[in-house]
Amino acid sequence: MKRVLNVGILSAMSAALLSACGGANTSNDKSGQTADKPFAGKKLSIVTANHPWGDAIKEMLPQFEESTGMKVDVQSFFEDQLAQKLTVQLTAASATPDVFMYSPLQQAKLFVKNGWITPLDDYTKKDAAYDFNDFSKASIGSNTVDGKIYGIPIITxxxxxxxxxxxxxxxxxxxxxxxxxxxxxxxxxxxxxxxxxxxxxxxxxxxxxxxxxxxxxxxxxxxxxxxxxxxxxxxxxxxxxxxxxxxxxxxxxxxxxxxxxxxxxxxxxxxxxxxxxxxxxxxxxxxxxxxxxxxxxxxxxxxxxxxxxxxxNITSWGLAMNAKSANKDAAWAFIQWASSKEIVLATQKKGNPGARMSVWDNPEGTTAFPKELAEVTRETQKGGVDxxxxxxxxxxxxxxxxxxxxxxxxxxxxxxxxxxxxxxxx
Known part of the structure; x- marks a missing residue:
């Protein structure tokens, strides 16, 4: 049943992603891509912390790769190693990783000051079905610097x-x-x-x-x-x-x-x-x-x-996009998928507290938490300081x-x- 449910969630998400990327037209363009797999041939580099959220996402990646046509390479590091790796690669203006987990309260202001990450405001408005307003206000505040959004919350x-x-x-x-x-x-x-x-x-x-x-x-x-x-x-x-x-x-x-x-x-x-x-x-x-x-x-x-x-009431981990990435649209496709309502529900059911209010309001979204804790968390998500x-x-x-x-x-x-x-x- 669990496997069937996961497949159903991923299939639904894949359909939504395909729709957002141009529907089911399978005609080829000059690059060899097809409209139903707009990122065919693309390779995306993702770096995560050694965290249960990253483990959950890795299990779901094959379906995402199948639906988009892209190949996703994921590397995971302990928190200190991750911070060091990102600092070295971003300082060197490397185009990889395309997407990475980061700690907004520790890194956002420095990364923005150095021009290392891409503002995501325009991306969040592209697809109404993404429902960006579903994220708690404080979780977005944690990822906002000088009025611009630089990360999408995944763990709060x-x-x-x-x-x-x-x-x-x-x-x-x-x-x-x-x-x-x-x-x-x-x-x-x-x-x-x-x-x-x-x-x-x-x-x-x-x-x-x-x-x-x-x-x-x-x-x-x-x-x-x-x-x-x-x-x-x-x-x-x-x-x-x-x-x-x-x-x-x-x-x-x-x-x-x-x-x-x-x-x-x-x-x-x-x-x-x-x-x-x-x-x-x-x-x-x-x-x-x-x-x-x-x-x-x-x-x-x-x-x-x-x-x-x-x-x-903070984002402890978010997803950010490398400002030097050569695959920004593909990078956003991954971020959008990984932070969608369906995937947040799936990862939260594994004990990863997300930032979408609709998931906290969904009884399925609180099954991994003691009832009293879920109620306290849901109420605290409505306010607090970012x-x-x-x-x-x-x-x-x-x-x-x-x-x-x-x-x-x-x-x-x-x-x-x-x-x-x-x-x-x-």
């Missing part, structure tokens, strides 16, 4: 609150809906003598910066405004201070050395009442082979601050500057260190 992440159902029920504590309620609940459930901590999250210098973003946004601030850092505004300071307080007063030992694997590990081992991070990490807490509290994990929307609940890092060219440097100050607040090394961040350009 939202900041949510994980919690222990059994602990809250036993203590008679409601799921926190505000920052103040989260602080109070974490305090009540914090019991270091019995290795139970109120809150777990990232404490590593660079890793924590994406996590403080939602705390800042929910208080009404951001990293930047008009090209200047705004992380020393009262709203930003309050958000970062809340995060630092949760980890300083109610966090586990060694939190300054924790990125997400270590932090969710504490939660999964039953040693923390709350964990805040991306929803994409959920299997680390719900898989019985990895978690001691798999059947007690709850999911909630990010707690509200003065500005309401404003978690990051970035979780400072929107600058030198993201790593900015993360180090901010992270170092927040770490001092977490460790209690210096009194009110967050206020030392100056309102200057990163």
């Amino acid at each position: 992440e939202q900041h949510i609150l994980y919690y222990r159902k059994d602990l809250l029920q036993k203590a008679g504590i409601a799921v926190p809906k505000t920052m103040d309620e989260l602080l109070e609940a974490a305090k009540k459930l914090n019991d270091p003598k019995n290795e139970m901590y109120g809150f777990a999250a990232r404490g590593q210098r660079s890793a924590l910066v994406s996590q403080i973003s939602s705390f800042m946004y929910s208080e009404g601030s951001d990293f930047m405004k008009d090209g200047k850092a705004t992380v020393n505004t009262p709203e930003a300071v309050k958000g970062m201070t809340t995060y630092a307080t949760l980890l300083k007063d109610y966090g586990p030992p060694g939190v300054l050395n924790m990125s997400w694997p270590q932090a969710i590990g504490v939660f999964a081992q039953g040693k923390a009442a709350f964990f805040a991070d991306a929803n994409s990490l959920f299997k680390n807490a719900t898989d019985p082979e990895k978690s001691k509290i798999a059947d007690q994990v709850g999911f909630a929307q990010f707690p509200a601050g003065k500005n309401g609940s404003q978690p990051f 970035h979780s890092l400072p929107p600058v060219d030198k993201v790593s440097e900015a993360r180090d500057i901010i992270g170092a100050i927040v770490q001092k607040a977490i460790s209690g090394e210096e009194r009110r260190p967050i206020r030392r961040i100056r309102n200057s350009r990163f």
